[in-house]
Amino acid sequence: DLYVAWHAGKSYWKNDKLLNNHSIGIEISNPGHEHGYKAFNNKQIKCLIKISKNLIKKYKINIKNILGHSDIAPLRKKDPGEKFPWKLLSKKKICLWHRLSHYYCKRLRKRKLTDLHSFDKLLFKFGYKSTSKSYEKIKIYKNFQRRFRPQTISGIVDKESYAILKSLI
Numbered sequence: 001d002l003y004v005a006w007h008a009g010k011s012y013w014k015n016d017k018l019l020n021n022h023s024i025g026i027e028i029s030n031p032g033h034e035h036g037y038k039a040f041n042n043k044q045i046k047c048l049i050k051i052s053k054n055l056i057k058k059y060k061i062n063i064k065n066i067l068g069h070s071d072i073a074p075l076r077k078k079d080p081g082e083k084f085p086w087k088l089l090s091k092k093k094i095c096l097w098h099r100l101s102h103y104y105c106k107r108l109r110k111r112k113l114t115d116l117h118s119f120d121k122l123l124f125k126f127g128y129k130s131t132s133k134s135y136e137k138i139k140i141y142k143n144f145q146r147r148f149r150p151q152t153i154s155g156i157v158d159k160e161s162y163a164i165l166k167s168l169i
Contacts, residue, residue: 001055011072012129013065019072024055032079039083052094066095067127070143074128075136078143082150098148098167108160109152119157122165 007025008018016022028044031037055061068084069077090097113119120137124130128140138155145153148164 001058008069008072010076011069013067013072014127023067023072024059026051028080030079030081033081037081037083040080040085045085045088049089049092049094052089053092056094063090063094064096068147070146071128074140074143075131078146082146082153084147086147086150096168098164100163100167105149105160105164108163109158111159113157113159113162116157119162119165122162122169126165126169 001024004020005025006020007027008020008023011017011019013019026048028040028048030040052066056063056066066089068086069079070081086095087097089095116137120130123140123144128144131137131140141157141161142153142155144165145155145161148168149161
């Protein structure tokens with residue numbers, strides 16, 4: 001945590017751009033989506049939890065600011081990906097996760113949201129990059145789902161995605 005690294009690259013979150021100077025990157029070995037993406041092993045996650053807790057305490061980091069590359073660079077990155085244990089980390093007080101029940105979410109999953117403008121406004125308020133390009137929006141929607149609803153990554157905004165986002169704000 002002493003040096004600035006090019007871990008975030010071209011990035012955006014809330015009002016910050018190029019987050020390398022304002023963030024700490026923790027890289028976890030994984031081949032990634034293009035090379036045989038794997039589940040993270042227990043040793044990696046235990047180590048991540050320990051490092052994260054130390055950094056959160058040392059720098060007084062709000063868990064709302066614990067992000068993945070897919071959050072800050074959703075047009076270029078998918079990592080840490082849908083196999084990353086965000087929900088487990090939230091239970092350890094390391095990151096943000098919604099508190100909606102599995103059954104409630106499942107009921108909303110296939111109901112299409114008609115007001116995409118409201119969803120986009122909430123995404124921007126939450127911290128994601130704002131864009132008017134449809135293909136970019138779909139990448140952002142997929143990365144939001146990859147993080148907060150990893151069991152279904154469609155890029156189609158349904159009422160479940162909306163409910164999850166609303167609960168986070």
